[in-house]
Amino acid sequence: MSTIIKFQNITKIYHVGSEDVHALENLSLEIKKNEYVAIMGPSGSGKSTLMNIIGCLDTPTSGLYELNGVNVSDMNDNQLAKIRNKEIGFVFQTFNLLARSDVLHNVELPLIYGGISSGERKKLAREAIERVGLTERIHHKPNELSGGQRQRVAIARSLVTQPSILLADEPTGNLDSKTGDEIMALFDKLFAEGNTIILVTHEEYIAEHANRIIRLRDGMIEGDEIVRNRRAISQPTVQA
Numbered sequence: 001m002s003t004i005i006k007f008q009n010i011t012k013i014y015h016v017g018s019e020d021v022h023a024l025e026n027l028s029l030e031i032k033k034n035e036y037v038a039i040m041g042p043s044g045s046g047k048s049t050l051m052n053i054i055g056c057l058d059t060p061t062s063g064l065y066e067l068n069g070v071n072v073s074d075m076n077d078n079q080l081a082k083i084r085n086k087e088i089g090f091v092f093q094t095f096n097l098l099a100r101s102d103v104l105h106n107v108e109l110p111l112i113y114g115g116i117s118s119g120e121r122k123k124l125a126r127e128a129i130e131r132v133g134l135t136e137r138i139h140h141k142p143n144e145l146s147g148g149q150r151q152r153v154a155i156a157r158s159l160v161t162q163p164s165i166l167l168a169d170e171p172t173g174n175l176d177s178k179t180g181d182e183i184m185a186l187f188d189k190l191f192a193e194g195n196t197i198i199l200v201t202h203e204e205y206i207a208e209h210a211n212r213i214i215r216l217r218d219g220m221i222e223g224d225e226i227v228r229n230r231r232a233i234s235q236p237t238v239q240a
Contacts, residue, residue, distance in 0.1 A: 003066075004053060004164055004196055005031040010063035012049050012219075023049040024060070025219040031198065033164075036191045038199045038207035041216035047170075050216065051200045055167050057087050068164050085114050089166045091144030091172035095150045097142045103129060104138050107156045114161065128156040132186060148179035155186065165196045172206060184209050186199040 012024040023045045031037055041047045049238055052058040053065060059080070065073045072083055084090075097106050108125035116124070130137055132152040142150050151171060158166055168187070172180030188209060191197050199210060207213050208227065215223040 001032040001034060003030050003034050005029075005198075006051075006064070006066040008064040008066075010053065010060045010065060012046075012053065012058070013061045021220055024053075027219065027221060028065075029214065029219075029221065029224070031165075031196070034191075034194055034196055035212055036187075036197045036199070036210045037191055037212045037214060038201055038210035039214050039216065040201060040204075042202075042223075044081055044218075045216040046219040047216050051167065051169055054165075054198060055090060055119070056084045069077075085110055086161060087164045089161065089163040091151070091154050091158050091166060091168040091171045093170040095142070095174075097150060097153060099142055102139045102141050103134060103145075103153050103156075106142070106153055107160050109159060110161050111135075122218045124160050125156075128160040129153075131159060131190075132156045147175050149180060151175065151183050152186065155190075156181075159190070159195075165198055166190065167198050169200045170202070172201075172203075178205075199211070210217050 002083055007027055007029045010027045011022070014021045014023055027050070030153065039047050039050060047056065053060055056067070057076075059075070060073055063073065064071065067083065067087055070083070072080065074085065098109070104122065104125055107128055108121040111121040111124060126135075128139070129135055132155050134149060134152050134156065137145060137149060142153070171187070172183055175183060184206060187197055187199070197210070199206070201207050211227055213223070213227060214221060215226050
């Protein structure tokens with residue numbers, strides 16, 4: 001399998017007043033295409049910083065980051081924005097949907113930023129909505145949807161550009177356990193379809209959905225294990 005993400009000696013230092021905070025310390029790792037990776041660690045371990053750098057929302061202080069063979073370590077904000085739009089599908093705990101827009105418009109937003117024509121946008125957005133099982137809700141607004149349905153919209157939006165990776169930050173954090181299980185079953189289905197998924201979580205039972213678990217502590221990798229016996233996850237039968 002080809003390497004999608006390559007970190008080589010990545011360090012990230014934040015300047016807080018007169019203090020230097022080392023969020024990541026000389027960290028190296030590789031993630032290959034069609035891996036399902038969970039990133040775990042206690043508060044302050046560096047997992048949010050790692051996620052932000054993987055997602056091109058932040059840049060390292062030093063070290064090399066290659067995304068799909070392209071060095072993104074030293075890119076400026078405009079270059080990083082283009083990379084984010086093309087390569088990375090984000091799924092956040094808080095959904096981040098436009099309250100006054102319907103499902104279709106929320107899902108096609110990344111394509112608007114990407115300069116895709118209206119007809120093509122709507123076609124791709126409808127396909128992504130169908131993949132997450134929300135075709136019947138396509139003209140509903142977020143306040144007309146359950147929490148699980150809103151997260152499905154966010155997942156459809158993350159898929160619509162056909163990104164290299166899906167990057168999910170605590171995607172079940174605002175959901176009850178039953179709805180969370182249904183959302184994780186959807187991720188499992190997307191992984192089976194060939195998507196590369198990186199999941200940031202503090203919940204062990206959520207991480208068990210992945211094939212690989214990377215554990216951070218004090219900005220360094222404490223453990224990196226392949227999970228050979230993944231949880232048996234049934235496909236969702238109820239739309240959350």
